[in-house]
Amino acid sequence: MSFILITKCANQLPPGGGDVDKIPPKIVEVYPPDGTINFNENYFEINFSEYVDKRSVRDAIFISPYIEGNFEYSWSGTSLEVTFPVQLKEDVTYTITIGTDVIDLNNKNRMAQSFTFSFSTGEKIDRRIISGKVYGKENEGIFIYAYKLGESVDSILERKPDYVSQTGIGGNFSLQGLGSGTYRIFAVNDQYKDYLYQQDQDKIGIPQTDIILSETDSLYSGLYFLLFNADVSSPRLIGAIMTDHNHLLVSCNKPVSNESTRADNFTVVDSTDNKIYKMQYAFKGKTKPEEFILMFESKINPANLVYLIADTLTDEIGNVMSNDFTKVVVSDRVDTNSIKIVSTEPAASGSIDFENTEIKIFFDEAFNKDFNISAVALTDTFGKPISFDLDFYDDATLVIKPFESLKPDKDYLVKLHLRNFVDLAGNKTDSLFQFKFRTISGLDFTGLSGNIIDLDYTKNPVLILENGENPQLKYQLNISDDKFEFTRIEPGKYLLWCFLDEDSSGKYNYGWPEPIEFSERFSFYPDTLNLRPRWEVTDLIFRFK
Template sequence: MKKLRLLFYGLSIILLASCAKQSTPTGGPRDEDPPILQQANPTDQSLNTKPETITLTFDEYVKLENPSKGIVITPRINKDEVEFTALKNVVTVKLNQELEDSTTYVFDFQKSVVDISEENPAENLKIVFSTGNSIDSLSLSGKVNFYFPASKTDFKDVLVGIYPVGDTTDVLTAQPYYLSQVDTAGNFTITNIKNGKYMAYAWKDANGTLKAEHKSEDYDFVLDTLHLNENIPGLTFNLSKADITPIRILRSATFGQNYDIVLSRPAVSTKLENEQLGNRYFYTSNDTRIRIYSDEAQSDSIPFQVTLSDSVGFSKDSLIWAKFPESERTPEKLTVSANSGKNFFQNLEAELKFNKPLKSVNTDSLYIAYDTASVIPITREMMSLPDSSRRDILHIRFSVPDSLSQEIFTVKAADSTFTDVENQINETSLTANYRKLKREGLADEISGAITGAQPPFIVQLVNSKNELAHEQFLDSSTTFSFKMVEPGTFKIRVIEDLNGNKRWDPSNFTERRLAERVFYFSNAEGQPNLVIRSGWSLQDQNIQASPPTGLPKTENSAVEKP
């Protein structure tokens, strides 16, 4: 009986402890209701007010999520001076600065105010007031695109801003006067704008500075001045990267028996001029370094005219006096790499890249193997050097006869096959495999027409890995055709090559030049992907050019040419 009584007491203590313990209730519906604004001071649409502090009172406890970046304030104020706080159900904004006279201010809180429990953001939370006796009501709206979008287009952090004409700042130097966040579909609207003339910009503000970083962020600008005396819809921006830092020669000096020229940034075009270039002198260009080689040491300085061009069109011309002294420095070893793993249909095209200019090739140890015992010697007629002044790329082309049914062909080079201008040989052998595709495994043709733009065009097939699979240059035609295409999922990309230099040119903000337009094929569902199967012939894959940056080309009094 005593034991029974003790057991009863023990169970009672446990039950009492359980009842006394507090815990979060489980079950029940999840709170999905956003905070509701109950009171604002000043009230929305207020006139003749210059508040020092803005207070918002909600129906529940709230907190702020990254307010310095998420809350958009227009027109421009010194946001570094603004203090944002949330206490219980009240949000306070201390401005700590004098507002302008006769100006309409917009405080767009977007998704910065959320409830405590489930972080539901307050909806359509915007306070508009004027320091004068009227509310500015003009608006500017449109859409933002990317010329080279990621696999999944992300408009997060994309902003659109306008600056009054006469303002000494721009998108690269300071935040705009009026500002808007782009929505998830790329659309934007700037509201409550004062009548006036403005310059317009868009950019992806990845670092939250409210201005564009030209070295790292995509951006775009409208060349024309916008005269806002009425609402303006339909403004288009096309974002892309464009580093406008001019190319420079940082230094030049001897390196062993060679001569180095070091650049501030990579050049897209490098031209060296000397009477003996390609005979006695050769060069390589790698990223930001140009290295000139001589076939022998020399006591005299040798002149080279160097012409450099960067991606945005800046150029640099310099006369360099290079020296090639005797040197005890051990020459760099010769290395070779190949585009191994490439597929081909009829013509095997191998590309061999060297770290230094070639002097000679021993063809006795260079061949194509296609089974364990059969080889095809690579003759000099099968080889070519794209640039005799550089001699660092060797092309090998061989038309495989139909009588050879093998699938894998291997380019092989033994050690000591290649000798460079410093008399160094390749110390390791080279093996590069190439796969021959069967005719029945290929798509017959992909063809179509381009409308809404004028040639020349660069038409590209881009695979699912965002790699360039095929490319065509159309000098005067608007129709394209790719034949014998390997099956897969592709995008068709078109570059409007305005200057015909066979490459895409980015914008140049300094010279007020827009980037060359880039647009894509779109299927019936509005998606860019094109699925290709073996044996298919896809015709009439027509491509409509996307709108260029700016307003639609109509007689519009809202536009003034620069």
């Protein structure tokens, strides 16, 4: 839809002075009024509560059914008149939605909720409504696209939707002015705002079912969405730069899986000297999400033509690319930097659970794995040694795993003799690294128990308790009756939700856009749970809606 902007005043200037404006703009009046029938004008009007950005309004107006042509916009202060480009069809209900992308001029405040009104060019008006919510952290301003299904439902996402709305604060939405029929509805984070779903860039929410509105229906509520990335494009190598003889910084078009960033998955080929180099180390380090580092021994002439070859690249949602390659920018610089420790988990003087303890040491680059285990020591503060095993998260991360549970509410000391950790160029640091941490008290845990009702227990319900700030704090229960209990929960603010694991995968199935695969049903407990230490929440009633 394209637009012609016509203004009745030379400048759009809000009043100046006063306190900082934190009040979102509102729509105080529209013409024609909502519910008007036998409408025969060629325009509609919107009156805002304050001065608003004109371009944001233009981009936030959605008209259903869709009307082709160039609209004319005429402003007078806070009032807008929009002229239709063509004559409206007879006996049709039109719904106009002003989305939440509208911002005011004073402080760029967004509209809190979308505004919708409907009118009919005939004697009857469609008044059916579908409402729901998009869940997730970024759920405001998400587009809701509704398609009225006919005989063919193939590739409906390749056309513009029949009806459009937009989520407001909290992710709530309402589609209004709907006629009877069957609707397929998607939630789309439309990056281009062109009313078309772009699978390689837009996140999408898939419905659990199509919605049928009969002649006697007036409202369907409780349509819920979770957004996900349904990108089907393959990961690719896009660049490889040697920062010195031994380090190769690799860039991809998107983040790849940890399984892909293995040294044996890559080969460097010097096509000029006809040499092949095997990679010896691979690690993430402090790189961008789509980057990682490979290490190998070489003295390649910078003038040579050199390529990096990947056997298999897999992205985070399972798309695969085999036998990919990219050109390497060669460096003859010598690596003289000493190996260093950049961080630990837990941090120095931090805390950690005393059960299933894993202590992680992050180095700034890869190191030899054949060092003597005596280079690492774990003791209590009285010097009593703690037996442990060593593991490696990647070639630059050391993991210490005690054989037995540590004592609660007790201090421990980690020591590393860094002279035993040598990088590929032979660099090392002759120093002692040590840090102290403390195990948490068992009394600091919290818990949650109660009943979940209105649920079909034959469909493998899974209950999820997840921390809103720390994604690593996520607890999962498979439930077979109405009772549930979470124990040994770290204190914090949590979201509680449940899904029906009908494919028995153990994880939520978001569905698929086309060909359509409906998502699994889910329901969120309406309130955020503040679980305090040493205080278990009991007798919670969770109604699955």
